[in-house]
Amino acid sequence: MKPAAFDYVRAEGATEALEVLHAEGANARVLAGGQSLLPMLNMRLARPAVLVDIMAVTEWRRVDDDGSHLRIGAAVRQVEIEQRADLARRQPLLAAALPWVGHAQTRSRGTVCGSVAHADPSAELPLVLVALDGRVHLRSRRRARQVPATGFFTGMMATARADDEIIEAVSLPCAKPGTGYAFREVSRRHGDFAIIACAAVVGERGARLAVGGVADRPVTRDLPAPGSPGLPDALNQFAWDLDARDDLHATARYRREMVRRIGREVIEEAQRCRA
């Protein structure tokens, strides 16, 4: 479990990081916490030629709350968000999901944007981003662009990010009055990869459910309002459409069952939270 040799660049500023990505493309990986990347290096699953450490880039260490959106920079660690005193008020879904991200130890190193870039289908932060219709801010030497979270995740650990781009920040809307949020996860042990994670947003216009850990990316769907007769059928169809698979830790059937049952529970919980 020793990594293959790689070059290490500790970027002093955004420009330097983007230059390296421009020059190296897919041969480079951004090191932003390293809680997934470093095990992959040690197991030699990943062999980037260059690691670009961005944790010293001050402009990416910012968290901005402009009253309507929370914008989290590339080098912001998960624990920094988790410990924001007003987080549960500003964005209760994020506050509810963060304690489920790995363990306290990994959250003290891991970054929010790093988790989004890694795009593990059972990860909580991509799920929250998708559930809230957040945006991913990408930057390369050539340009800056924004991608809606729902279109960003394209498959298992696959995203719309180009090789020379970095996720400079993610932004997500703050809590809106009259909207309720809820999160639940089933895993074999606390901190394990989710067998299923559900995030619900319920507002005036109905319910939205996002599910992680089942399909090859977080998937969101608008559903009938809680209590409406169409909800069970819609949930059932959603459960089947996610194309669940068997693995060592759960069966496809179990995952569908959890989408139906836990999905309904979180929607109901979000409905209660609207008050």
Next chain:
Amino acid sequence: MSTSAPPTWVGRSLPRVEDAALLTGRGRYIDDLGAPPGTLHAAILRSPHAHASVESIDTARARELPGVAAVLTGADIQKLTTSLVVGVKAPVECWPIGVGRVRYVGEPVALVLARDRYRAEDALDLIEVGYRPLPAVVDPRVALDGGSPVLHEGLGGNLASDRSFRYGDPERAFAEAAHRIAIEIEYPRSACTPIETYGVVAEYDPGIDAYDVLANFQGPFSLHAVIARALKVPGNRLRLRTPPESGGSFGIKQAVFPYIVLMGAAARATGRPVKWIEDRLEHLAASACATNRFTRLEAGVTNEGRITALAWDQVEDCGAHLRAPEPATLYRMHGNMTGAYDIRHVSIRNRVVLTNKMPTGLNRGFGGPQVYFALERLVQRIARTLSLDPLDVIRRNLVPADAFPYRTATGALLDSGDYPTTMAKALDQGGLAELRRKRDAARAAGRLYGIGYAAVVEPSVSNMGYITTVLTAAERRKAGPKNGAQATATINLDAVGSVSVHVASVPQGQGHRTVLAQVVADALGLRPQDIRVITDMDTAKDAWSIASGNYSSRFAPAVAGAAHLAATRLRERLARIAAAQLNVPAEEVLFEGGKVRAKANPDNALSFSRLAAASHWAPGTLPADTQNAIRETIFWTPPELTAPTDADEVNSSLCHGFIFDICAVEVDRTTAEVKIDRYVTMHDCGRILHPGMVAGQVTGGFAQALGAATLEEHAYAADGSFLTGTLADYLIPTVMEVPEPLVLHHETPSPFTPLGAKGVGEGNCMSTPVCIANAVADALDLDDISLPLLPARLAEHLHGPEPAPKTRPTALAAAPAKTGERRLFGEGQATVAAPAARIWAMLLDPNTLLAVVPGAHGIEKISDTQFRADVTLGIGPVKGRYRAEISLSDLDPPRAVTLTGGADGVLGFGRGRGHVTLREEGPDRTVIAYRYEAAIGGKVASIGGRLLDGAARVIIGQFFQALAAQAGGRRRGVGAWLRRLLGRP
């Protein structure tokens, strides 16, 4: 003089002398000790295949890498060693590295010795091995079939041993029984997973043809003989040392011994010291684990639930090699096959089977979990079948209190106990009445609440002869009797009269040094802090015997007992010397508070240190008939540990603790997650030497057993792929998952051990898995239940029929594979703006394939329907280079074709088949539909299994998207494709 000294140090929870170093990071583990100058670091290339013939190994590129000193293969090791001895009489070999053949995922294939571990691992990537995969067998019962792949031709099949035993008159007892109640169990594989992995530093001195090895081996040191023999030296030319600290073992570090042979041979081959520290991936795949076992157990039972006879049929799976001391897991319990019960008629059939899985070895509980899961599930089944309270069935069958010492039908001599009283105390102090009320209330509210029990006899201090029960009486007579269990301790008095103790007990964190200081302090009237205890071992200098080591919970009953005997003997000699100086008879000499004095007159006293130094400084003053008192080494073996009788009765262990456990659980109706509401574990482990450490042993054993019951399994796919290669898939309980058990005690000292103590370290690994399972079965009202208690499996009993979808998604394929099987499947389609004939032509054109096969670097056409390619495949940062072969068959131009392919690379291998159909929907519009099935093995399957399905979908999707794009005539050159797929120019 009113300050009354405590009666004894033993029995008190003194702070552990070990902890100051361990808790401040100053423990001296093998990797902390540094290595001799010039040491080479070893890395091991391991088989990605469950079963394959090794056709070729090309090490040239690896050897050329700067910093690499040598690359050794099975053939090189074979020249320097002999096969490890195998525990059955059969013409089979067992090498520490694959020789021409590999039989499990993780089996060593080659060894790189380099200046550091990084460089050694770099070189591993450069070794090219030509494997010819062979069919694998992983299920022990399937392995018994005539048509199954055979692992070792010398056995003529996969059955290594088949013995039947008969005690009492089981046929008659069954014939007369009112009921015959049977149960079938498949007990899974698990391991105790110590934090510190294996480590070996080996040196070879050609001048004297001798090996000097430092390894975190745990014993039994009977294996010293096995190692020396394999290295082709007499025992006195294998110096085996252990580091001062070892970071947990729980049995597992017994199986470092094949690596001692491997590294010894490597040191000899290179002429340099060789160091190897096992990493976690190696540990999970290829260290050792407990056996998985199929058991059919049948009982003859009266209407009242009294068991009159048992019939055991056990099929033990020892993995790919029968490695010493296996099949000991099966025979360790042989005297205890009736558990805590008085059952006089027993038949046993024991079969030992080899399969394409990691070889097994010692693991906490050693054979007990497998036996008690069957026996205590059977007791519950009897109660269920006869509508009795399981507690009544247990009570009616317990060995009666007045029967001790009690000889079991199969030969164990249960030393002491009062099972009925102990059980009654557990029910009372454990609060069963309250738990029953809770169960009633929960059930009334529609919740799923259950209570389970387990009654277990915990054997400790193994008889070194029990394993010979695998031989017939005639074979045993030929081989000579084996029995006993020599424990040893040495007490040394130095020139200033300070006391040191050495034992050959090789602790891995247990606190042996603390307890021995207490024991010896009591004997000599000193304080524990006056005693220095040394527990690292050196076979060249220390007293040891084959039973030395740390296993079968032998420390408290045997090792601490031996230290007590050695200290007592030394005290008797000191008393004779003191008697002369104090002018009193030796019997009147008292050792107390650092003084040695006359019983009748406290003022007539000497300091202990002065007396203890006397043999050094003034031997002339010793009484003429008295030996010096400088050093005492004692070897103690209990006479009760006799060899197996001709009737195959064996007292497989010296001591027998008793455990009665109660578990109350609630199962979540939605998720089927199991929550333990209360766990009560009552122990009679004889005299308790250190209550804190006993609590630690019980709690730790409970935690590991809870892991085995609810989370852990060494899982293999049907093709032998190893599925739990990281701690993300091999799940061990953390503090979040482990409730604190209520630990209760009832003490009946063992009459057979010097201090009355019995072992206590393994009992919960025997009692807890089945107790939890019984509780969950009670909660869910189940007849059968299997481990680990996967919520998804339990949920099948809760979640009635599944509602069908209104519209079935297209991607859903036919029947999914069984859970855990690493088979991937899927289907999809793409619509292409091109006629079918054009797409057809593209499928047969290497240039198109180069463009559409994801990550292809170059495609070579072997025939019209066969292609070879170098490809880089991966998702996200995970990428690997593979050599791929693709062939086309079932050609039905231009409508359908089957693509069959395989890829091999450092990260693993895959084989797949895809069926592609082309359907023209218009003049320039074709629907390409595909359905594939793939199997993936090797490193990616072991450590990235969770991601494989999605990764395969991404890559196969890329192929068809690319095909569609290419056929659609989009202007994308090959280079652009590669850049998109790989981000590489």
